Amino acid sequence: MMRAGLPVPSAASLRARLPPGAELRRAGGIVLRILAGVGGGYAVAALSTTVLSLGLPMQRAEAVLTATMASFAVYAGAVVWAFAARNAWRACAGIAGTAALLVAVLYLLQGHLP
Amino acid sequence: MKEGFRQSMAWLHSWAGLLVGWILFAVFLTGTAAYLRPEISYWMRPELALSRPGPADAEVAVKAMQGMAPNSPTWFITLPSERETTTRVFWREGGGRGRGRGFREAVLDPATGHPVEARETMGGEFFYRFHFQLHYMSVLWGRWIVSICAMFMLVAIVSGIITHRRIFADFFTFRPGKGQRSWLDGHNVCAVLALPYHLMITYTGLVLFMLMVMPWGIDRAYPGGRQAFNAEAFGSAPPRPRANTPAPLAPVLPLVEEAQRRWEGGRVGRIVVANPGDANATIQLVRADSERISYNPQSLTFDGPTGALIQDSGEGRPAAEVRGWMYGLHIGRFAGPFLRGLFLLSGLAGTVMVATGCVLWAVKMRQQAAKKGRVGFGTRLVEHLNIAAIAGLPLAMAAFLWANRLLPVGMEERAAWEVHVFFIIWGLCFVHPLFRRGRQAWVEQFAAGAAAFALLPALNALVTQRHLLATLAEGDIVRAGFDLGLLACAALLGVLAWKVARHQPATARARRPAPKAALMPAEAAE
Structure with missing residues (x-):
């Protein structure tokens, strides 16, 4: 049940029972998740906006509006993922993987653009 | 787990x-x-007296602007409504230096067109x-x-x-x-x-400034700038350049009546006049916010000197309308007293x-x-x-x-x-x-x-x-x-x-x- 990096609300009461190194790992895990969620999440949202703006099969302005309006849902989803993943490394890997996928799609899209 | x-x-x-x-x-x-x-x-x-919007408001406001800012490149006039008893105007300062940056504003008495004699306040x-x-x-x-x-x-x-x-x-x-x-x-x-409300107000609030906080899509799709985007998304016509030949502005009252006829009784909320007094002037009549949920302006643009209709922009495409709906839902100006x-x-x-x-x-x-x-x-x-x-x-x-x-x-x-x-x-x-x-x-x-x-x-x-x-x-x-x-x-x-x-x-x-x-x-x- 207790895994390093999992933020637990009642941390203060549990802290006493953890071995000394675990406290540090727990804090580090939270920092990683915050970085993945806030920074990585914004990157994923920005990339998805760009990809959808260029790739959605509709008029250009419509695609931009649709993509940009949806971006906040993408961002919120990324943040939730960053804090829901089983451990901090999985959180980072998920965000980084999604970003890499989006970059690849963007590359392909731009290859096909006139 | x-x-x-x-x-x-x-x-x-x-x-x-x-x-x-x-x-x-x-x-x-x-x-x-x-x-x-x-x-x-x-x-x-x-200091303001109780007054009701009247049919001559638009005419009075345009006359007042001709007196106050004849050289301005653009006037923006917000007409009084059931909730707002004054005419609010603001305009870009002219002075022959092309696109001046300074804006000036005034609050006018709708009946006389004079600035209202009221205490200086930001109000609501x-x-x-x-x-x-x-x-x-x-x-x-x-x-x-x-x-x-x-x-x-x-x-x-x-x-x-x-x-x-x-x-x-x-x-x-x-x-x-x-x-x-x-x-x-x-x-x-x-x-x-009020969960639907909280979600709505938060998400629509983000959408209002989305092109500022999430500019990556528009910047990549429109490398040439946002004017092209505005034209494609909202059907806003590119501004006509100044002809530098003086020409008087057509009376505005018939245009307002024309707008009401086309909008089946809908009311004009705002008037935007570009290059007033010039041969290339345009008069744009924008429908009042209170009449539609969507904030996408439904508007009619007329040629300034002749009063001929140039453009009728109505409903936008789906995504533009969705954005307009979000905008409108957030500011809630469409809502009557009960819904408000x-x-x-x-x-x-x-x-x-x-x-x-x-x-x-x-x-x-x-x-x-x-x-x-x-x-x-x-x-x-x-x-x-x-x-x-x-x-x-x-x-x-x-x-x-x-x-x-x-x-x-x-x-x-x-x-x-x-x-x-x-x-x-x-x-x-x-x-x-x-x-x-x-x-x-x-x-x-x-x-x-x-x-x-x-x-x-x-x-x-x-x-x-x-x-x-x-x-x-x-x-x-x-x-x-x-x-x-x-x-x-x-x-x-x-x-x-x-x-x-x-x-x-x-x-x-x-x-x-x-x-x-x-x-x-x-x-x-x-």
């Missing part, structure tokens, strides 16, 4: 909410007040602006900060929903007088009751939701601290900020209205000083809890707010002719209703002060079993 997920969502919910809770509270409360922007502005200019505009761009900082910074807070809010809402497995049961659960549990129940009721009342109540529910969330956090910390035997700096800081942000803001808003009535009418920088008074009083509310600990500070700030609101109608009667008896007799429902609303605010704050004063903290009555208190955020999930 399941339990871990829900617990981490509870953690995310409480931190995302707390970190920006105080700004969110201010944004929610002033944003709720902004639903009454025209009414507040009207009350704050007691202050709350409206503050709620999306704050104050004492650049507009851009303020908008970024508020947008970031809105994103936190969205995350707090989503993680809050995930945390609350029993979302519908919670709706019917209220256990008053049970300390922390009551705060939790109160928080849940306010959150769930519901918006107001939902906004208040959101305000209470944020406030109870912040208080709940402090109560929980306090209980954990009681077990450890000492209260940390963090807990004290949160408690302190809660008092000043939550109880102090209504008092500061009342002070703003007091300043409106008490500052001398001819004073230099009068409108700015009204705002300074608001922030001075709010600032004092942040100092006050240093001297009066905990509950006393809450009670005193709520009570001061209640007194300030309760005495406003009396002050109003002392210093203006627009007191409650006069406005009721005159049938000036807006001013009379505003005075009554101030009394309602006073009653609400009074009840809060009274409740807090006679509240017995749970720890003082009986020591609660420890494990329950420790698992607080997850409790909601059960």
Whole structure:
């Protein structure tokens, strides 16, 4: 049940029972998740906006509006993922993987653009 | 696994909410007040007479602009409506240097076209602006900060929903007088009751500034700039260049009648005149916000000298319309009195939701601290900020209205000083809890707010002719209703002060079993 990096609300009461190194790992895990969620999440949202703006099969302005309006849902989803993943490394890997996928799609899209 | 997920969502919910809770509270409360922007502005200019919009308003306004700003490249005229009894104009300053940057504005009497003789004030505009761009900082910074807070809010809402497995049961659960549990129940009721509203207002708020905070799509798809985007998305015609040949402007009244005919009785809300007095002038008539949910302007553009119709932009494409709907839903100007009342109540529910969330956090910390035997700096800081942000803001808003009535009418920088008074009083509310600990500070700030609101109608009667008896007799429902609303605010704050004063903290009555208190955020999930 207790895994390093999992933020637990009642941390203060549990802290006493953890071995000394675990406290540090727990804090580090939270920092990683915050970085993945806030920074990585914004990157994923920005990339998805760009990809959808260029790739959605509709008029250009419509695609931009649709993509940009949806971006906040993408961002919120990324943040939730960053804090829901089983451990901090999985959180980072998920965000980084999604970003890499989006970059690849963007590359392909731009290859096909006139 | 399941339990871990829900617990981490509870953690995310409480931190995302707390970190920006105080700004969110201010944004929610002033944003709720902004639903009454025209009414507040009207009350704050007691010199204005009660008037009704008439058919000649447009003609009078255009004549006035020809007198005031004949060389301006663009006039923007907002006509009076049922809620707004003045004509508001602003224009770009001319002077032959092409696109001048300076804007000037004026408030006109719709009947005469002269600037109204009223005290200088920002009126309801202050709350409206503050709620999306704050104050004492650049507009851009303020908008970024508020947008970031809105994103936190969205995350707090989503993680809050995930945390609350029993979302519908919670709706019917209220256990008053049970300390922390009551705060939790109160928080849940306010959150769930108006959940669609909270989600809507937060998401649409983000959409309003989306091209600022998320410019990556538009910048990549339109490398040449945003004018091409505006033309494609909203059908806005590119501005016609100045011909530099003088030509008189066609009478505007027939154009207004034409617009009403095309919109089947719809009303013109705004008039935009480009290059007035030039052969290439255009007159754009924009339909009033109050008539459609979508904010995408339905507009007719006419040739200035001849009055011939150039462009009729109606419904946009789907995504543009969705954005227009989001915009319109957020500002709520389409809403009639009943729906506006519901918006107001939902906004208040959101305000209470944020406030109870912040208080709940402090109560929980306090209980954990009681077990450890000492209260940390963090807990004290949160408690302190809660008092000043939550109880102090209504008092500061009342002070703003007091300043409106008490500052001398001819004073230099009068409108700015009204705002300074608001922030001075709010600032004092942040100092006050240093001297009066905990509950006393809450009670005193709520009570001061209640007194300030309760005495406003009396002050109003002392210093203006627009007191409650006069406005009721005159049938000036807006001013009379505003005075009554101030009394309602006073009653609400009074009840809060009274409740807090006679509240017995749970720890003082009986020591609660420890494990329950420790698992607080997850409790909601059960």
